[in-house]
Amino acid sequence: xxxxxxxxxxxxxxxxxxxxxxxxxxxxxxxxxxxxxxxxxxxxxxxxxxxxxxxxxxxxxxxxxxxxxxxxxxxxxxxxxxxxxxxxxxxxxxxxxxxxxxxxxxxxxxxxxxxxxxxxxxxxxxxxxxxxxxxxxxxxxxxxxxxxxxxxxxxxxxxxxxxxxxxxxxxxxxxxxxxxxxxxxxxxxxxxxxxxxxxxxxxxxxxxxxxxxxxxxxxxxxxxxxxxxxxxxxxxxxxxxxxxxxxxxxxxxxxxxxxxxxxxxxxxxxxxxxxxxxxxxxxxxxxxxxxxxxxxxxxxxxxxxxxxxxxxxxxxxxxxxxxxxxxxxxxxxxxxxxxxxxxxxxxxxxxxxxxxxxxxxxxxxxxxxxxxxxxxxxxxxxxxxxxxxxxxxxxxxxxxxxxxxxxxxxxxxxxxxxxxxxxxxxxxxxxxxxxxxxxxxxxxxxxxxxxxxxxxxxxxxxxxxxxxxxxxxxxxxxxxxxxxxxxxxxxxxxxxxxxxxxxxxxxxxxxxxxxxxxxxxxxxxxxxxxxxxxxxxxxxxxxxxxxxxxxxxxxxxxxxxxxxxxxxxxxxxxxxxxxxxxxxxxxxxxxxxxxxxxxxxxxxxxxxxxxxxxxxxxxxxxxxxxxxxxxxxxxxxxxxxxxxxxxxxxxxxxxxxxxxxxxxxxxxxxxxxxxxxxxxxxxxxxxxxxxxxxxxxxx
Numbered sequence: 001x002x003x004x005x006x007x008x009x010x011x012x013x014x015x016x017x018x019x020x021x022x023x024x025x026x027x028x029x030x031x032x033x034x035x036x037x038x039x040x041x042x043x044x045x046x047x048x049x050x051x052x053x054x055x056x057x058x059x060x061x062x063x064x065x066x067x068x069x070x071x072x073x074x075x076x077x078x079x080x081x082x083x084x085x086x087x088x089x090x091x092x093x094x095x096x097x098x099x100x101x102x103x104x105x106x107x108x109x110x111x112x113x114x115x116x117x118x119x120x121x122x123x124x125x126x127x128x129x130x131x132x133x134x135x136x137x138x139x140x141x142x143x144x145x146x147x148x149x150x151x152x153x154x155x156x157x158x159x160x161x162x163x164x165x166x167x168x169x170x171x172x173x174x175x176x177x178x179x180x181x182x183x184x185x186x187x188x189x190x191x192x193x194x195x196x197x198x199x200x201x202x203x204x205x206x207x208x209x210x211x212x213x214x215x216x217x218x219x220x221x222x223x224x225x226x227x228x229x230x231x232x233x234x235x236x237x238x239x240x241x242x243x244x245x246x247x248x249x250x251x252x253x254x255x256x257x258x259x260x261x262x263x264x265x266x267x268x269x270x271x272x273x274x275x276x277x278x279x280x281x282x283x284x285x286x287x288x289x290x291x292x293x294x295x296x297x298x299x300x301x302x303x304x305x306x307x308x309x310x311x312x313x314x315x316x317x318x319x320x321x322x323x324x325x326x327x328x329x330x331x332x333x334x335x336x337x338x339x340x341x342x343x344x345x346x347x348x349x350x351x352x353x354x355x356x357x358x359x360x361x362x363x364x365x366x367x368x369x370x371x372x373x374x375x376x377x378x379x380x381x382x383x384x385x386x387x388x389x390x391x392x393x394x395x396x397x398x399x400x401x402x403x404x405x406x407x408x409x410x411x412x413x414x415x416x417x418x419x420x421x422x423x424x425x426x427x428x429x430x431x432x433x434x435x436x437x438x439x440x441x442x443x444x445x446x447x448x449x450x451x452x453x454x455x456x457x458x459x460x461x462x463x464x465x466x467x468x469x470x471x472x473x474x475x476x477x478x479x480x481x482x483x484x485x486x487x488x489x490x491x492x493x494x495x496x497x498x499x500x501x502x503x504x505x506x507x508x509x510x511x512x513x514x515x516x517x518x519x520x521x522x523x524x525x526x527x528x529x530x531x532x533x534x535x536x537x538x539x540x541x542x543x544x545x546x547x548x549x550x551x552x553x554x555x556x557x558x559x560x561x562x563x564x565x566x567x568x569x570x571x572x573x574x575x576x577x578x579x580x581x582x583x584x585x586x587x588x589x590x591x592x593x594x595x596x597x598x599x600x601x602x603x604x605x606x607x608x609x610x611x612x613x614x615x616x617x618x619x620x621x622x623x624x625x626x627x628x629x630x631x632x633x634x635x636x637x638x639x640x641x642x643x644x645x646x647x648x649x650x651x652x653x654x655x656x657x658x659x660x661x662x663x664x665x666x667x668x669x670x671x672x673x674x675x676x677x678x679x680x681x682x683x684x685x686x687x688x689x690x691x692x693x694x695x696x697x698x699x
Contacts, residue, residue, distance in 0.1 A: 048248030104144035117310030133208035371479030378576030516540025
């Protein structure tokens with residue numbers, strides 16, 4: 001045996017999540033304060049395995065043997081064990097957090113390490129480690145948390161008892177893969193029975209186990225507490241003791257084996273044993289990387305009660321024995337931690353589902369929400385879900401008692417004492433949902449056609465303000481109650497070539513549409529249809545392009561049901577979600593707001609229009625009907641006599657500015673006269689072919 005090589009074990013590396021430090025900080029401030037006594041924590045580890053690189057030169061990458069800590073490490077024992085990640089194994093530890101960096105440096109770390117080492121030894125002697133083998137993996141963590149700078153100094157100890165003389169490989173000193181020793185049927189029998197064993201014992205005591213073949217050649221799994229009876233009738237070379245091995249190296253077992261071997265020697269006088277190093281690829285039902293080795297140690301004939309010495313301090317990043325430190329200032333502020341967390345779902349989408357997802361572009365898009373009611377609240381929440389940070393509200397109303405149940409950014413308290421201003425309150429409450437959002441609320445009226453000016457200075461100020469807001473934002477959402485309040489933002493959005501998305505509701509119907517913008521690419525003949533099956537459209541229409549009458553004052557003489565937006569409760573959430581999803585899709589098209597319209601909606605994704613963007617098609621208008629839960633995708637062409645986006649209107653605004661707007665506000669017929677709609681009406685009436693009736697076709 002003297003010629004056989006020593007067994008060399010792979011030590012742990014620590015892997016501490018940022019959320020663990022955040023939880024430690026919270027407990028230090030709220031619970032521990034100046035108390036520097038030790039506290040129980042729970043870590044976990046996974047079995048080692050290798051993965052194959054996906055690059056052209058496929059190579060096997062060994063996963064490190066890591067002891068992991070997360071924010072659940074401080075939970076009480078029952079909760080902590082139940083919250084362990086799947087396929088992981090527990091390791092209980094002690095954390096001692098000092099009050100100053102000087103205390104951390106002066107701390108008698110050797111005494112603390114010895115204390116944990118002696119606990120492991122006592123667990124072995126008393127048999128407690130047989131009942132609960134996870135006690136063999138006890139660890140120590142000493143820390144100093146600088147909460148002003150969010151800098152953490154720490155040192156892990158993973159005590160392993162030293163055996164004298166040390167363990168050697170038996171005979172030829174090889175670790176062999178289970179694939180080289182067992183038949184496929186044996187491997188499958190082992191895997192299936194170990195899964196049943198793990199389910200029975202959970203992961204708490206499944207990290208150490210016994211293995212043998214039964215009379216019918218089935219591979220049987222047992223717990224360490226069955227050792228005295230489990231191997232009855234087995235030859236000594238047929239007895240196998242297994243452990244969940246965090247090592248992935250083909251020639252070296254992991255650190256937990258050291259204390260397991262001490263237990264086997266001290267408890268059952270074992271001096272030669274087969275060890276199964278259980279390794280699996282989590283969730284893949286693949287245990288083919290499991291190894292088996294035979295180890296032995298000379299029989300001294302003497303059993304000592306004195307605790308052996310222990311080793312196991314983690315080395316620092318320079319490979320020397322010493323503490324580590326981590327600076328989490330950019331992450332540990334709760335608002336900053338939330339900032340990294342809210343985008344997790346989006347980043348996971350980009351990993352596999354939508355690799356071309358432009359998260360940074362979405363994040364930096366500045367959104368102006370004209371209307372902070374039901375639509376505005378739902379649009380804002382959905383924008384947050386997409387990672388949008390800049391959201392501005394405009395509204396001229398106050399929160400009423402009927403609002404909070406339908407508008408998710410308001411609460412009952414907001415409607416007291418006459419109600420808070422909606423725009424400002426929505427902005428404030430949105431920051432409560434996510435402190436990293438950049439929100440503003442503006443209380444103002446939007447001047448409207450057919451609503452005569454009472455105070456020219458006030459109207460001029462309102463026009464200047466709304467113009468500045470539209471100019472400083474990238475996407476404009478029209479979410480107001482009245483039709484005419486949408487005219488000025490529509491005209492300004494067309495003038496500035498902004499992405500304008502309009503959402504309007506009926507009782508059980510809705511329309512969500514993006515306004516067309518002129519394609520400044522002179523080489524492009526059309527912008528209106530991405531499918532060759534659709535006729536070419538020079539420019540997509542806006543909300544007013546289907547009208548043959550100008551928007552006028554619709555707010556006078558309205559009954560109660562006309563003063564309120566009476567809709568089915570779920571309608572706003574549906575329409576708002578479509579509006580945001582439409583914006584995100586447009587942002588991913590190379591032409592942006594000038595993107596052509598898709599109309600074919602094939603769930604199989606087999607049509608040419610199904611890949612307009614990484615997220616799918618980009619319609620012009622979505623008209624929905626809850627009566628039959630149906631959507632229609634419609635394309636509308638820009639109207640050369642449109643009262644909001646036609647060349648005549650935009651040129652007049654460019655030339656005369658506010659003087660033009662004054663005439664629009666004061667005269668309900670000016671827009672029709674300017675665009676030629678009045679003349680069209682006269683010609684039609686003269687021809688006697690049609691009778692024009694003013695309709696409000698707002699959905």
